[in-house]
Amino acid sequence: MRVGIIGATGYGGAELLRLLNQHPHVQEVVLYTSSKEGMNIQESYPHVSNIYNQTLKSIDVTSIKDEVDTVFLATPPGVSAEWSGQIAEAGCRVIDLSGDLRLQNPEVYEKWYKREAAPLALINDAVYGLPEWNRESIQKAQIISNPGCYPTATLLGLAPLVKNKLIDVDSIIIDAKSGTSGAGRSPSAITHFSEMNENFKIYQINQHKHIPEIEQNLHQWDEQVQSITFQPHLVPMVRGIMATIYAKANQQISETELRDLYKEAYRNEYFVRIRPEGAYPATKEVYGSNYCDIGLTYDERTGRITVVSVIDNVVKGASGQAIQNFNLIHGFEEDTGLTLVPMYP
Amino acid sequence: MRVGIIGATGYGGAELLRLLNQHPHVQEVVLYTSSKEGMNIQESYPHVSNIYNQTLKSIDVTSIKDEVDTVFLATPPGVSAEWSGQIAEAGCRVIDLSGDLRLQNPEVYEKWYKREAAPLALINDAVYGLPEWNRESIQKAQIISNPGCYPTATLLGLAPLVKNKLIDVDSIIIDAKSGTSGAGRSPSAITHFSEMNENFKIYQINQHKHIPEIEQNLHQWDEQVQSITFQPHLVPMVRGIMATIYAKANQQISETELRDLYKEAYRNEYFVRIRPEGAYPATKEVYGSNYCDIGLTYDERTGRITVVSVIDNVVKGASGQAIQNFNLIHGFEEDTGLTLVPMYP
């Protein structure tokens, strides 16, 4: 299998390089760029010295068609909207890690992203790549829209509750915390080390682009769910997301029943691990891996459920999940190349 | 003014040393200990070399009475319950930074702290030292029970909403994040650097001792408030608390009205700063200072208010607030010795 990456110099791209190197069915990786043609990847990433030696090529659909079978787009907004359709038409599978194709309603996209939506036909062709809850569609897809990092942690944490209608639909609050790698590789004031270390920040209050993505999926699972409260925060660490999810139970439920529900829901899921009673995951426990670890509790005093869901935002929240989808569309075992043990400490 | 510190080798004690050094009315600081008698404070804290040269003395009420006017207790559970009453009877003012005297109901104390409560008479004598909302009682108090770090950030953030009955009383959720200094100076697995750095943790789920302290105060402000949801998290940083507070508005309210309400509530408060529209505080913006900075928003989509309240847990959440109380009980200007500008970056 030959794969291409558009956007290899960003963090999503770098992580694809790391993970694809372990993939037994990937023989060749070709790197494409819209702006850095001719640069050797080692100039951008010395850590791949002696491992990858590719020079970045310009994006050309005809060449891409000849050179690779699948293309990963780890690109800024707008690139996928422009290229994914053409690449797919040329016969390649496309796995888009950007947000361009995630929202089915272009108006919603334009409201939250404040830019023009991708062509509707392209959006309609794209399948939302959350394997645990969308596996069958993914297997048949030509174009995958890989979920956002926050939606991945949140949706895996909420799915059993929402699908089983166990909570008040307007009580959902997600207090999310992320490492800085989610903000990408471009230096900025907010992620300047001197401003971010020994600091904890809230950002994009009520405005994060992942809000409509979460709502869209919850609504598909239970059409009564309309809107949620989601507030993201930046943690002085590089990798990791914790979504602390609050919801009011709409009936008495014991913590054991709750845990059993989750265990059953994810019984066959290699990448979802439910913590035992009294235990809750920390982000480091999934560091560098494709796992989503979940802890649960029900507080009888308040009638409120708290779900703690953690992922590595660069892996299960981006490149790892992309490869999970890659495996699905090509009929490989779903965990191929993704069995890395979390790095601890 | 001569002051004593019991527990100077902990972080609360170290911070008292830092702040009292700037206090114009403190001529002498005497250090007491229950376990490290004879040790020079510099052995424990080289950073006070050439500044403090005291040797720790054992706790003896007769000597304390002769040596100091006010005693700060920055001590583990149980110490204040044992000593505060005697020291106060001997004539000293007592400012207790521990949790021993914060809960008025001994049964509630014993349920949450899982240890014997202090004598009821002592509890009844102690005044809760949250100056912004309890100033008059503090000025007349012999014994101050200094608030916990999380309650300080939370109560200052919630007071205007609760006192004005603007929110559903059972909708309050506090997602709190703290630096590790709140866990104290004793090494432990949870705060071992290799386990805490590049990591984000939730802890004490539904069980933190500050829950009843928050509830007790909210209930005093609006007896309809019974229970809250409060989940604390550990951030890989040393200082700082952010409380992200969620509550459902029980009426239409504009963000401007909300901000005006807070500005009015804290109009005369030197240590509370309300951020302008669209701005939210980060913990570093109060680093090393006694400020509590607050940002606010109302989301029309969900009808939910989000309050962001940040403090330095070691200052406004402990030693700084203790000195603020010290100023009040002695009739000094409330900000005496506390006008330090936050350290940034």
Add this chain to the structure above:
Amino acid sequence: MRVGIIGATGYGGAELLRLLNQHPHVQEVVLYTSSKEGMNIQESYPHVSNIYNQTLKSIDVTSIKDEVDTVFLATPPGVSAEWSGQIAEAGCRVIDLSGDLRLQNPEVYEKWYKREAAPLALINDAVYGLPEWNRESIQKAQIISNPGCYPTATLLGLAPLVKNKLIDVDSIIIDAKSGTSGAGRSPSAITHFSEMNENFKIYQINQHKHIPEIEQNLHQWDEQVQSITFQPHLVPMVRGIMATIYAKANQQISETELRDLYKEAYRNEYFVRIRPEGAYPATKEVYGSNYCDIGLTYDERTGRITVVSVIDNVVKGASGQAIQNFNLIHGFEEDTGLTLVPMYP
């Protein structure tokens, strides 16, 4: 006393704001800028809300002369070369925190800084502001060139050895480590949080601009000293410098003699603290303060002395030392406004 700051939006400027706020003889602080005229300082630094409310003014020598007595320049290269002379001529004292006036030989400046040197007359007028070893000249100076952060830690660490000719002059190696605040406030790839956290870097190998500054001073103390080896590193922390200094003793010396030498040399120096036998300072032990802490050892196996010198790069390495110089030129007690206890933890 009215003081002006040119460059208040950088970290050196922010630290001047923090420290000047504690200075009893500073009644007014006026802020000047070459590029951000009209901006309120709180827009750039929310942490000074309610404390400073100044609007930045453009640089105009006539106004400056009328408005302030002393001007601090915390500016990028070239600004001081342009303005310091005019401001001094207009009658203000000038304290320049930039590197423009530190090197007495313009050729050396141009070689290392790779830009045009300041006018020679201006350079000659400027006095190097290392109070511990240059106090008398500072007291009479109109223009102070405030030392670099690395030179401050290094020169205080090396002075007793060099002045007493106790080491081989060509054996000096300084392995220096700094927090990221020394790199300033402009976001860059090297100080991007995701690239700097959980990382340790060496930079400017054999090329750091502080090399000639260190050499110039050592040479003045012992003209036999020609060149040194100096390699700087970046630590994933914000504040603090440690200079680990290696030199070959040119004679037998006991560790006790060594320590006595340093204690004697700094006997009357408020801001230099020598650690006792077997103890070495960590950077946090001077955090936020104007101290330089020094530890010493002599290894009989190798005949080599190791000196460990730590400062807070933003305080003793920049703004604190600038205020120390300010005190000297105005005849205030040298530690006025600078008695802050290090913040720990």
Add this chain to the structure above:
Amino acid sequence: MRVGIIGATGYGGAELLRLLNQHPHVQEVVLYTSSKEGMNIQESYPHVSNIYNQTLKSIDVTSIKDEVDTVFLATPPGVSAEWSGQIAEAGCRVIDLSGDLRLQNPEVYEKWYKREAAPLALINDAVYGLPEWNRESIQKAQIISNPGCYPTATLLGLAPLVKNKLIDVDSIIIDAKSGTSGAGRSPSAITHFSEMNENFKIYQINQHKHIPEIEQNLHQWDEQVQSITFQPHLVPMVRGIMATIYAKANQQISETELRDLYKEAYRNEYFVRIRPEGAYPATKEVYGSNYCDIGLTYDERTGRITVVSVIDNVVKGASGQAIQNFNLIHGFEEDTGLTLVPMYP
């Protein structure tokens, strides 16, 4: 191949678990303990949930012999001295990650380690496991003494210079910096998060146990080398070592010649990467991998060479190198299971 680990609950053990999971020739991993018999590994390390489910067994040579082919000891001082001999005699290969068998001279061991040395016969049987310079002996060994983390970075950085006699033998200074994982998993004051974050420390001045280990090897390469200066520091990060190595060239040498020398020396070494001119490695560039990256410079002003050598202390400095040795003694390709790309960022 079946392998055993003694000491799996420490960091060296955890890293063996991570790496062995990727090793194609390892079918089974058995865990032994001297103190935690009966504990499931997931209790100690939730991050291996669903991956490892072993219960720790007590150390029993007869069982070990039957159960595994090779035993890794990732144990505190003294354990290997007690058990390695017996296990080897029983027929297993032994790879000892502790320092028990590294020093050939028991007197030197006892001086630096301040405890009794292992039996001389056992020491003599152990082969020092630095594959790049000791490959042939390793291939034939029954017992491997895996190098210390600092010696690995230092010796790989110094070997070409020392073996080619290019430097003054008494001019070697190693200024080493390590993440905290090297200090192990036991909580302590020095690695308490609140004391270590935003801090940089020097420790074990002139006394680190790795000094004689480095000297022993250098002396074997050039018997003129007697003693070195080595000072270790703690960086507020978890993983990574940088050794900044200084030595005086004993002849004119150009930087190009120097680089060519290193490139030639490590031409066939998969795990050693030499940076091109003007480039120097940061620790993150080898994060989680078995690489040792080296940068070089020669300063004509001082005649001094600076070598920058970085490793991940837990991988190439411990468990990765142990598996490299494991591969060698079993005749596997040396990089088997070790081709992980560094994790970046």
